[in-house]
Amino acid sequence: MANKDFGLFGQATTCRMLRRRDMLQSTAAGFGHVALMAMLGSLTTGSRASAEQRTMPESGSPLAARMPHLPARAKRIIFLFMKGGPSHVDTFDPKPLLDRDHGKPPPFALPRVTFAAQGSLLRSPWKFRQHGQSGLPVSDLFPNVAQHVDDLCILRSLHGTNPAHGGALLKLHTGSDQFVRPSMGSWIVYGLGTENEKLPAFLTICPTLAHGGVNNWGAAFLPAHCQGTPIGNASQSSEKAQVRHIRNDRIPLETQRKQIELIGALNQRQLDSVRNSADQLALAGRLQSYELAFQMQSTMPEAQNLSDETDVTYRMYGLDDPITANFGRQCLMARRFVERGVRFVQVTHSDSEVQWDQHANLYQGHTKNAAEVDKPIAGLLTDLKDRGLLDDTLVLWGGEFGRTPTAEGSNGRDHNPHGFTMWLAGGGVKGGYVYGATDDYGYYAAVDKMHIHDLHATLLHLLGLDHQRLTFHYAGRDFRLTDVAGKVAHAIIA
């Protein structure tokens, strides 16, 4: 029961949600201070702070929330990642000419390199219907998400460069498909810190370990505290997903408390004998890291514990149905984390078969996949809105690429990084709005093209970060999430 928490305040007020959030986000000195040690530790060894290097906030903690460069429209991001590449022409980008010319050879040049051999044009097996006030078309694959179309800002002109899963995942998550670079979540934590220092600032729920794996949430050369913390992985049910080593099955907490007191006493004794301040700082950091670790053993399970949610909420996310329960639980956890001030939460939809990768049997595969996520996503949007969180939470939906309008084999579609759809909701973007377009058949992005770098620039902008100023000096030069590219799509901002 959500109301249980309000009891602590003794009264229900009109801004109860805000108060609940304030309470959930109450910070302790712990995490930030510890990570500060880490940062000082690495700064003293010759990496030069550049002019734009994000400076410490006054509290002295690199994880403490800090002022963005620009007025921010969003404070946090939930990224609903559809691993494998959902087809845009079957979901949010209807193509009447594809219907008309079904079975004909494509009347346009194919890219120089394609992943698999391309057949003739393949019409979508789903009908598109108009929804909401905006009347935007959504296919029958997403009947529940379609109810939220007036909150969606559909980006129909995404394009990337890499036609293989691994490269495309890395490109989408880090901006580079060739080098190991910090993930976008890490950049955002580096830029903004977090609103709750008792929890990791960047969480990724059930991520896939294939196709880039940890690099997709890694901090690369950014300070260690910017790294994403995985909860489980794609091979596990979200019910079992946990942060590594969050529990000790053999030593009860009260016994461990005694251990921590002993460690603390011994460390303090040693610290008292240390005279130089560099070592004092490093050793004190570890002293405190035990307190934080001990705290996390209760804050993480608390945030992941869904038993205080109402039946209504359970049903809203589809937790009552085995088809939707797994992804629904991930979405509900994401809501609980953002509510507690986590800056970046990724939710991955990935199963043992590369999920959305329908080289064959498009109809069966996409039907199954959409059925698993449609209701939970709609539930998440409803819930965020009801709680007033959607105003400053940006939801991003999409895969690493789209799929070809041409057939692979008789009934599948190949990878298509040349034009595909993602959508945004909340966090300062226009609702019921379409940005950009692919060509008449949906193969190439054509109007207001949005490269992955442009998407990153736009996401950072919405969070109040200037992608050209969010830099980190490493190995002799300044690095950016957007490398040397990136244009903000101002048109989508509400």
Next chain:
Amino acid sequence: MPCRTVFAGRSSNRWSIDNERLISTVHVVFLACFSTISIALLRADDGQADSEISDVDIEFFEKRIRPILVERCYECHSGNQRSGGLSLESREQIVQGGDSGPALAVDPGRESLLLQAVDYGIADLQMPPSGKLPDSDLVALREWVARGAPDPRLPPKNDNASVPLSGMSLQQGLEFWAFRPVTTPQVPEVQQWRWVQSPIDAFVLQRLEQQGLQPAPPADKRTLIRRLSMNLTGLPPTIEEVDAFVHDQSVDATEKLIDGLLASPHYGVRWGRHWLDVARYADSNGLDENLAFGNAWRYRDYVVNALNHDKPYNRFVQEQIAGDLIPGANQETRTATGFLSLGAKVLAEPDVEKLVMDTIDEQIDTVGKAFMGLSLGCARCHDHKFDPLTQRDYYALAAIFKGTRTFSKEKFGAIKYWYEHSFSQPEELPAIQQAEAQITAAKNAANQFKSQTMTSIRQQAERDAAKYLAASASLRPGMTLGQVAAVAEPMGLHPRILYHCRSHLEIHKHADFFRGWHEMLSQPQRILEHFESLFSEVQLALQEAGQLDPKSVTLGDPRLEQARRELQDPSGFLVVPPQAEYAMDSEQLQEYHRLLDFARKIESQAIDHPQAMGVTDQSTVDQLAIHVRGSHLNLGELVARDFPAVLRTSTVGPVFPEGQSGRAELADWLASSTHPLTARVIVNRVWGWHFGRPLVATTENFGVQGASASHPELLDWLARRFMASGWSMKWLHRLILTSSVYQMACENPNFELAQRLDPDNELLWRFRRLRLDAEQLRDSVLAVSGSIDNTLGGKTVPLRNRQFVFDHTSIDHTKYDSPRRALYLPVIRNNLYSLLEQFDFPDPTMPTGWRHSTTVAPQSLLLLNSDLLVDSAEQLASRLVSSHSDDSLRLNDLFQSLLARLPTEWESQHCLQFLGQFYQPSNDLSVQPEFKPSEENWPHQADLHQQRLVDAWTLLAQSLMATNDFLYVN
């Protein structure tokens, strides 16, 4: 064709062929105008442009062209913004063009790049990038070019001022310290000469004396032996070793200790790991497709052996770059070339040329960073922004690697294989072939089981088709799977097939075939009868048709043919979920998983071809084109093989023998004592690995943006003496370790002044306290528990070569519970062992000469909660409890094992108090357990007491392993 005349003067066949091809590809509109353009261009080149533009042309430009340029192009191509080096601010600049060449054709045989770009004809050059211009703009631009691109705009005056500065000139570069030859500094004179045990002490002391600082006093012997032992072998000293050293009063006790540690095979295990950081060593590819590097261990063992045998460093360098080419090449030296092959590669990159150039880039970047401390990779797309390294330099090196083979001709589906040197003997082949046949058979068994099971599920569904349709009538659309299952299961139907059937009926409400179903919705029995008879007619008709023509699959009767199509359509109303997990029942699934698991295990354990990752020569590449902006689709000027100009050690250019890649010459050049960087870069790292801070803080960047040396004379003196020693690493270690600098304590009584003048301890007024790195921590924990296995070498990654570590299933089968040294734990890219990852193991895709040392909460979680710590503490506790009968003896043993010292009185008191919370610290056997076990499990009183003792000591030992005293080397 008017354009022919332009080429009249050129008669060679090559030209006319090019010509034909071009003409066939360019626009018809454009074709008619070639001659006009060429004339216009000539006119412009004569410098007569502006004044002769007609009013009509000016009006055309102002009305049609300038708005396009201003609105759609200027943002990136005017003023200081010159994407791709191109400015569109004047005709002159357009003709001059950018990195891809002139935007308006100078060569009349080519279509202007400007038009190609706006036409969106080339996938890699599409302008404006945000979307294609409207057709009316395209027509206008074509007409403008056809008119000769008349343009009234004048080029900006201060053109050169706005060109961004790039790099430093060659001349400036030759003056930069790192590119100058290694100097010969004199050992400085110092006042406190008694402190000087080794020449390096004089260099350090001189700087301290200049600042009025005193070095710290020497560390005590217990601190020193733990420091040396951890440093050279990665293991804590045993109690016996500590005692022996403490009691050895001879003057050369420390030297003997150092010699003994350097002679231990554990030295290679510890210091080999340092080099593996630089070599970005891993046992799997990572990046896009994570295949096992099943033979990488041979390179790892090569490194350990090279260090243990003190292989001269210059030879070590040569073997890793050209071990297949140097005189006396053998299995060992060929294995060394694995260095060039260990990088992470985009194995499923469909564009092979891109893959090759990306791999070469990784090799150049790694060679640059590892051996020269240079970021050569920065010059791939443009001249280096800071260092005197040009794109020419880059492609001159790239030509050497282009003549080198890194990929095998074999591949697996979309996944390319890397090349390996084969050392196999013919008699080994049958066993390998047998193993491979077993793998194939096991995989086939799983696949066959799946396809047969899926087929039988499908066939059963088709037999039950009418039942599915009838059952659907009792379901509402949008019911949950659970609700559907409640209907399906009693009827023996498959819940997911039924679930799909119902939604298919809803979506295809208006389809002819299902109209009847919707009409009969309220009468399931009628539906059943109707479709049962229809489908049995179909079956009958199919049998009949089959008798006439066994290949026949369609039916003549249109009504039956429609029913057959619907029934057999794999995306019709009967759909079997493609995932085994959803299609099969639990028994089938169990069998399928058993078969899959069996296949995986067979493969993991199968013997590998005796091969080593490495490179070999392929066709010689004398010259390679500069890749404009790093793109293999945009080729520029050709450059010949060479070494970077700023690093040339001779006025005579290198001579590359015919028929070879040139790697042997590259290796010789790097290994030469005249190379300004090779020795400096390695002695700097060695210094850093001993002291926790290198002399040049940026170990992989000695360029302009790198840090400057804290002790430049010392660096050069070390480099020179290192070369003079025959590039002996062990000589260098001895020199450093026997110094007073290395043997200082961590605390300096005069810290206040020192801290004020030099807070970072750059001048070395005390020894820097060092946190154990991941391997030291893990091996120490196992060593003190007595469970470490010190076996050297051999394959340890539990995967067959090129087996998927984990594919899309994300299940990691790699285990890290081996008691072998941490060096031998698999290094799995994309999913490192959590202990390694948390304790700052470097990214195994980038050369790393110096590791970070962070303090984050997940480290504490691991120390508190991981099995490794609790299990090891328990083993240690068992030994303590069984080998001593007295708590104070146990405590002494514990502290000596973990910290190489005895506990202080304060520590003893606290630890005993801690234990007292769990049992009476006495030998009183009457102590009662806190819980009452069941009657049958009632253990012997003494056993129970023993268990409680071990538990309490386990908690204490684990706590001590988590203290700073254990986690740091003082």
